Amino acid sequence: MLIRPDVAIVGAGPVGLAIAWRCAQRGLRVVVHDPAPGSGASHVAAGMLSPVAEAYFGEHELTGLLAESAARWPAFAAELTEVAGTDVGYRTGGTLVVGLTADDLAEARRLWSYQQGLGLSITPLRPSALRDREPALAPRVRGGAFAPGDHQVDPRRLVAALCAAAERAGAVLRPAPVARLSDVDARFTVVAAGCGAAALTGLPVRPVKGQVLRLRAPGGGAPGFRHVVRGYADGESIYLVPRDSGEVVVGATVEERTDTEVTAGAVLRLLRAAVDLVPELAEYDLVEASAGLRPGTPDNAPIIGPLPGRPGVLVATGHHRHGIVLTPVTADLVTELIATGEPDPLLAPFTPDRFVPEEEPGWN
Numbered sequence: 001m002l003i004r005p006d007v008a009i010v011g012a013g014p015v016g017l018a019i020a021w022r023c024a025q026r027g028l029r030v031v032v033h034d035p036a037p038g039s040g041a042s043h044v045a046a047g048m049l050s051p052v053a054e055a056y057f058g059e060h061e062l063t064g065l066l067a068e069s070a071a072r073w074p075a076f077a078a079e080l081t082e083v084a085g086t087d088v089g090y091r092t093g094g095t096l097v098v099g100l101t102a103d104d105l106a107e108a109r110r111l112w113s114y115q116q117g118l119g120l121s122i123t124p125l126r127p128s129a130l131r132d133r134e135p136a137l138a139p140r141v142r143g144g145a146f147a148p149g150d151h152q153v154d155p156r157r158l159v160a161a162l163c164a165a166a167e168r169a170g171a172v173l174r175p176a177p178v179a180r181l182s183d184v185d186a187r188f189t190v191v192a193a194g195c196g197a198a199a200l201t202g203l204p205v206r207p208v209k210g211q212v213l214r215l216r217a218p219g220g221g222a223p224g225f226r227h228v229v230r231g232y233a234d235g236e237s238i239y240l241v242p243r244d245s246g247e248v249v250v251g252a253t254v255e256e257r258t259d260t261e262v263t264a265g266a267v268l269r270l271l272r273a274a275v276d277l278v279p280e281l282a283e284y285d286l287v288e289a290s291a292g293l294r295p296g297t298p299d300n301a302p303i304i305g306p307l308p309g310r311p312g313v314l315v316a317t318g319h320h321r322h323g324i325v326l327t328p329v330t331a332d333l334v335t336e337l338i339a340t341g342e343p344d345p346l347l348a349p350f351t352p353d354r355f356v357p358e359e360e361p362g363w364n
């Protein structure tokens with residue numbers, strides 16, 4: 001006879017898998033439903049852990065949650081690496097935020113001033129100091145700043161490690177889709193299905209398309225630059241994430257679209273901006289062009305907590321551009337809520353009850 005699980009999780013991206021791992025560590029019986037673990041937004045994600053460079057105007061509460069989760073990343077990465085026995089690509093070299101032209105630099109400076117006003121650690125650099133830190137930057141780059149606390153992880157390695165850790169802790173992965181929540185029988189159901197959460201819950205989660213490129217350094221070596229580089233190049237917002245493996249992730253478009261086609265125009269814009277900032281990238285191999293759908297919400301903040309009117313159903317979605325950095329804190333908050341019934345005060349701004357379901361979801 002099948003034993004009813006304590007927790008059923010719909011969605012095996014980093015958030016769903018980390019919740020599964022944490023819940024299984026607490027001795028709960030956990031099942032994770034997903035026909036293709038790690039095939040959603042995380043498959044395309046660059047893996048920047050950027051609580052400072054992604055602190056945007058008017059998003060105070062989200063900025064606080066990003067900082068809280070970033071602070072949990074060192075211990076999370078260390079524990080996961082040990083349990084899974086694989087390197088997740090967690091690197092702590094910091095991030096350079098740059099502007100190519102005078103206009104680009106002015107735009108970047110506005111944001112640094114705001115971030116510094118919040119007490120976040122971002123330090124403008126003289127051009128000579130910028131080039132000392134990262135000689136591969138183009139001489140045309142007008143200026144930049146260093147965010148020492150903004151790091152990176154490799155999302156594909158992260159998913160593989162979380163699958164292993166969750167299974168080792170006793171969670172069961174079921175490679176099957178869930179069309180309706182009523183098809184799931186468990187004490188608690190956690191909807192961590194990214195954009196798919198909208199159809200299951202009626203919450204206003206919408207797809208936000210991102211196109212991303214993967215380049216590889218020639219000759220099998222490491223990239224010729226070591227920091228995450230992000231900023232503006234002739235008005236184009238861009239990031240470059242170098243990995244020890246030789247891979248460089250170049251991203252990303254932000255489009256209100258629901259398809260995952262790769263367009264020539266996006267590839268052109270991303271490559272032009274990338275090469276403008278780091279000219280040696282013109283010599284790299286272009287190994288992948290892909291597109292994914294971020295789960296966006298009306299206020300750009302995630303939706304985490306109990307679903308109103310549905311006892312036993314919790315939601316962990318809407319992480320938009322921050323799914324990877326927010327993975328540890330989301331997993332901790334949801335697990336604590338399930339295990340104790342007590343919501344952490346950190347959850348208050350992010351609970352689903354700030355939205356009214358838009359349409360009748362597929363509950364029945």
Ligand code: GLY
Pocket residue numbers: 046048210251252294320321322
């Ligand atoms: N966090 C990076 C992106 O959404 O493109």
